[in-house]
Amino acid sequence: xxxxxxxxxxxxxxxxxxxxxxxxxxxAFSLRYPDAELAGAVAxxxxxxxxxxxADALGLALPEGFAGEPAPAGGHAPGARLHxxxxxxxxxxxxxxxxxxSPYEGVWRAADDGVQALLFVNPHSMEVERFMRxxxxxxxxxxxxxxxxxxxECELLQYLAMLEAGLAGPPEGMDPADLxxxxxxxxxxxxxxxxxxxxxPRFAEKLGAESREPFYRAVARLLGVIVG
Numbered sequence: 001x002x003x004x005x006x007x008x009x010x011x012x013x014x015x016x017x018x019x020x021x022x023x024x025x026x027x028a029f030s031l032r033y034p035d036a037e038l039a040g041a042v043a044x045x046x047x048x049x050x051x052x053x054x055a056d057a058l059g060l061a062l063p064e065g066f067a068g069e070p071a072p073a074g075g076h077a078p079g080a081r082l083h084x085x086x087x088x089x090x091x092x093x094x095x096x097x098x099x100x101x102s103p104y105e106g107v108w109r110a111a112d113d114g115v116q117a118l119l120f121v122n123p124h125s126m127e128v129e130r131f132m133r134x135x136x137x138x139x140x141x142x143x144x145x146x147x148x149x150x151x152x153e154c155e156l157l158q159y160l161a162m163l164e165a166g167l168a169g170p171p172e173g174m175d176p177a178d179l180x181x182x183x184x185x186x187x188x189x190x191x192x193x194x195x196x197x198x199x200x201p202r203f204a205e206k207l208g209a210e211s212r213e214p215f216y217r218a219v220a221r222l223l224g225v226i227v228g
Contacts, residue, residue: 017165017185019057023226024158026050030219031151032102034089042215051222060225066218088213100210101203105148108199120147124195131191132156134180134185136171150203153196160188192227200227 029038030047041047055062095102102108102167106125110117117123128148132138137156145152162168163176163184170176179187201224206218 015167016058017161018167019054020188021158021161021165023054023058024041024052024154024161027219027223027226028151028154028158029063030215030222031101031154033093034080034082038080042085043081046198047215048218051218055222055225058226062225063221066221084213085215087215088211091212092207092210094217101206103203104146105150105151105153105195105199106146116227118187124148128195130151131180131195134178135160135187136174148195150200153191156191157188157196160184160191197225 013057026047032038041050052062091099092101093099102120104117104125105128105129106122107117108117109124110122115122125146125148132147135156137159139147147153159168160179161184163170163179169177176184181187181190204220204224204227208217208224211217211220
């Protein structure tokens with residue numbers, strides 16, 4: 001009976017965690033407030049290509065028509081694309097008086113509990129904050145965004161996947177064994193199960209239904225298959 005050498009299994013595992021890190025990095029990049037870099041990647045078709053490569057590497061099937069409207073041969077002007085992305089991101093995630101698709105876990109989980117969500121101080125947002133602090137992370141300097149924002153949670157999963165892949169090290173003075181569950185992989189699985197999968201699939205579904213921009217519909221489809 002043939003067996004796979006342990007070294008080969010380790011390399012395969014590291015490659016999987018690297019790909020997971022890349023997937024969450026792409027999603028975080030896509031769900032932050034749009035900047036010129038994102039607009040350029042969308043306009044050139046680079047974003048859609050990266051999304052397909054990540055899905056293929058993870059063995060995931062993207063829905064038919066995933067990328068929305070194909071980019072024309074010359075692409076869209078990044079400046080015009082940035083304007084349209086920002087307008088749509090504001091409508092979807094900020095809104096006036098209400099956003100079309102809240103980007104905060106606490107808002108979704110509060111609705112599940114039948115109570116009104118208060119940013120920062122609702123139980124689910126505070127659980128996310130405690131989890132991140134247990135991972136050696138905190139509020140990024142110079143920001144005042146609740147830590148249960150969709151992009152921030154994607155960044156946490158990216159970070160844990162990078163730790164498991166050996167692409168990053170824990171904060172100075174922190175032992176990986178002190179992470180929730182006792183390892184980066186365990187912490188990743190715990191956050192995915194306790195938090196991400198409790199609301200991100202529904203967020204993705206609503207984002208896909210609400211968005212008027214093909215890009216955000218594509219992001220919704222990508223998130224839906226990755227969060228599983």
